[in-house]
Amino acid sequence: MTPTEPGDVLLAFWTEKREGRGEDAQPVAAAGPNGGVIAVCDGMGGAGSARVQVGDGEVSQARLAARLAAQIIAARSWGPIEDGTPEGLGDQLRSGFQQRAAELDLGSGRLRSRMLRTLPTTLALGHYEHDEDRVRLQALWAGDSRVYVLAPATGLQQVTEDDLRSRGDAMANLSEDSPLSNMVSASAAFTVNSRWVEVPAGPCVLLAATDGCFGYVRTPLHFESLLLRAMAEAKSYEEWCEAVKSAVLDITGDDASMAIAVPGSPPWEEFRAAFGTRAREVAERVGLYDREYEELLAARAHLSAQEGRVGQIRMDLWDEYKETYEFWIRETEAGSPPAPVKPAAAVESTEIPVDESPTRMLPVSPAAAGMCEHCGRPVAKAVEA
């Protein structure tokens, strides 16, 4: 967590799934009296898993790329918000990445691919200013990391547009797995997209997050719910950030990083109270969904267990039944003449015939006492071979 700078509250967290192998960079969060910058970068592990020697160790290009982008952003001098992409940002990233690639002497190797890139990473950056009337935010991005605004009246709003080939909406992106259509790298052209928005002055949150934070929730609304539930239970900004991190860790299967700015630094209790109504509304809507979803999960679990039970009963039934059902198949050869059947009179005779031929008993349940357990009819007790 970064210390609070004069002017605005700045918070950040960063986690890696496997220690020392994470592909998110430490978030960037810096502010002056009337504005600042928050940013996250997520190295693309699929496109940039190739490992390179750096110092005494090897790291993935993805890990290196995210850190390089964060360094360039942190080192840049951020002036007033400009229309469009800030002058030179794209060039700074391009030249920085190409220079690093040249230093690493990556070579061409024997692997050629359009899906593999040199030093690939996402970038999502929020550059903001505020005064007594408004907060102006410029989101700059390449890839599928995001910048959001969270305000009491409007809830969570995504400012960036995921650079995905699917161009799907945020709900679709939770279930699809579309390749990225744009990312920062040293090996292919990329675009730094730009959008700026204004929100009225008052308690609000600006945040930049990688997909490890928002990509594992049930619906996009659940991400807002995660933020607001953590807020409701916290007693300070720092506790809130810790609670958000903890909630993200509970659900994510990826590295995750987030940078948060609260323009104007309102006192914590005032800030939290401003989101109270919104938090209750979101909790109600999410609760409705979650109850139905839990019922669905329970029904699936019941179905699965019932399938298992029915399957077991089916096999048990057959194992028992086939003892008699397959008697002739087991005991006689196919194609052999049928065994002679004793005349009924012989059975009814009071004189018990002496039969020298071997007699086999069919296995019958003692409880049935000569009756079929299933149909209740008499079953033959003795037959001749």
Next chain:
Amino acid sequence: MQGFTYSVDLVLVVDATGSMSGIIERVKASALSFQSDLQAMMKEKNKFIDQLRVRLVVYRDFYADAPEDSLRTSPFYTLPDETEAFAAFVGEIKANGGGDEPETALEALASAMRSPWASGAARRRQVIVVWTDASAHPLEKDSGRKPSGYPEDAPASFDALTDLWEGQECMDQYAKRMVVFAPDAYAWTDIANHWENTAHYVSKAGAGLADRDYKSILDGISESI
């Protein structure tokens, strides 16, 4: 901590012409182990496979071999339940025939793309892996007087084959991945340079494949790109 569940279909395309005889056993071993290597890599990334199926497409050369020897395909085997049948099909592959290169590899690739891919799962992978030591006959060769038994549904040109890969008639644009272990020869270089979601390891059927390159390939298949 949570992860995602995937349905994965693998189609393994193997050149079984005579020139592969020195390396066919290694290719068969690679074909048998590829699915478990991919499964392990995905698990490492919290991606769990709830349905894994594998299919074989074995090819030689319609211009040199009998039609029944030129293209042989298996059904999809669901693993692990049908591991024995899958292994038995792989075990039967013998390297022979084919005449001189090139071979009718692109016809085999078209057959692989037309596999009955699983649908339904939101997150899935459709993966084609090719092992060959030779170039491919152009699909345009001998247009109008193809050899007997030549597949009637084979694309008429490389452009048409490209459409099969890039279009949505056969392949899912998000799920598809192709890995080619082949020399720097027609049409493998063009495929790597122009087709989306492909990787080409330049070698004779993967000979000399370095661990780090193999890992990069598996990462490219298992991770988002």
